[in-house]
Amino acid sequence: MSLVPHNVATDEPLIRLDGVHKQFALPDGRRFTAVQPLQLAIGRGEVFGLIGKSGAGKSTLLRLINLLERPDGGRVQVNGRDLTRLSRRELRETRQSIGMIFQQFNLLQNATVAENVAFPLRIHGRHSRADIEARVKECLALVGLADKASAYPAQLSGGQKQRVAIARALAPRPDVLLCDEPTSALDAETTRALLHTLREINERLGVTIVIVTHELPVVQQLCRRVAVLEQGALVEQFDVDQVAAQPRHSSLGRELAEQIAQRPWSPPAPAAPAASSAGRTTPGADAGPSSLSTARFAHV
Numbered sequence: 001m002s003l004v005p006h007n008v009a010t011d012e013p014l015i016r017l018d019g020v021h022k023q024f025a026l027p028d029g030r031r032f033t034a035v036q037p038l039q040l041a042i043g044r045g046e047v048f049g050l051i052g053k054s055g056a057g058k059s060t061l062l063r064l065i066n067l068l069e070r071p072d073g074g075r076v077q078v079n080g081r082d083l084t085r086l087s088r089r090e091l092r093e094t095r096q097s098i099g100m101i102f103q104q105f106n107l108l109q110n111a112t113v114a115e116n117v118a119f120p121l122r123i124h125g126r127h128s129r130a131d132i133e134a135r136v137k138e139c140l141a142l143v144g145l146a147d148k149a150s151a152y153p154a155q156l157s158g159g160q161k162q163r164v165a166i167a168r169a170l171a172p173r174p175d176v177l178l179c180d181e182p183t184s185a186l187d188a189e190t191t192r193a194l195l196h197t198l199r200e201i202n203e204r205l206g207v208t209i210v211i212v213t214h215e216l217p218v219v220q221q222l223c224r225r226v227a228v229l230e231q232g233a234l235v236e237q238f239d240v241d242q243v244a245a246q247p248r249h250s251s252l253g254r255e256l257a258e259q260i261a262q263r264p265w266s267p268p269a270p271a272a273p274a275a276s277s278a279g280r281t282t283p284g285a286d287a288g289p290s291s292l293s294t295a296r297f298a299h300v
């Protein structure tokens with residue numbers, strides 16, 4: 001499903017935040033600024049990373065994009081529509097085009113894998129049973145879990161659970177996938193395989209990815225562009241392959257440039273033959289340099 005209105009030029013950013021800001025109330029009655037007024041534009045088909053120290057406001061900023069957090073002011077535009085002006089029904093409709101995955105997967109524990117993936121289609125209520133079945137199958141195949149449709153989340157590994165979450169997020173055919181530290185709970189090998197899958201989803205389906213991360217491999221393997229947040233402010237943005245091209249004014253930007261210089265990453269070898277049912281679910285995903293780890297930024 002695409003919600004691109006006909007009057008929106010395709011070179012318009014898919015996501016545009018204008019003067020968006022957010023405070024939270026503290027228990028003592030004071031207010032805490034989690035996100036300071038900022039501008040952000042993310043193009044169609046981009047893989048965009050949000051990085052910053054703990055508490056910098058990354059998750060809050062991500063959640064402002066689909067209005068899981070409502071901004072105190074400013075505009076949140078996705079596909080040319082200002083989400084802050086939509087009715088509840090319109091917002092529900094528009095959210096079909098914005099998928100989201102979380103660090104802790106957030107699966108329905110008492111539902112099978114297939115039921116989890118079908119869930120966003122069922123609650124939307126506009127899909128026939130046959131359509132739902134076909135989409136569940138398609139999405140599970142996409143993440144390499146075609147043979148796990150009848151399993152329950154408790155029977156899956158962490159990486160497989162996150163794949164189910166990805167399949168569920170993709171079921172409504174979103175234009176954007178918001179990812180809140182999707183690999184933080186996973187080991188290095190599983191992280192690498194999952195990043196490979198996310199990259200394929202971006203390249204094959206053209207889904208725009210916005211990802212909050214603390215991990216260098218996520219930035220190196222996946223992101224084309226990153227924004228650095230400090231105390232709720234967006235302090236700089238750059239293309240990852242240009243990180244060392246000019247002096248960085250954030251400590252994280254400098255650290256990223258150093259780390260990338262020390263650990264250059266090259267893409268994995270071409271896809272190996274098909275996956276087994278045991279959880280190595282993405283063809284070729286385990287190929288690649290053994291030096292890759294889930295290294296975190298030192299100052300985060």
Ligand SMILES: Nc1ncnc2c1ncn2[C@@H]1O[C@H](COP(=O)(O)OP(=O)(O)OP(=O)(O)O)[C@@H](O)[C@H]1O
Pocket residue numbers: 024025026032033034052053054055056057058059060061
């Ligand atoms: N619902 C809330 N109520 C009060 N304060 C909040 C709320 N949500 C977030 N905060 C505060 O806002 C700040 C930014 O939080 P956020 O989770 O966006 O940071 P983050 O950069 O994602 O951090 P981390 O990397 O540790 O997850 C933090 O100081 C956090 O404690």
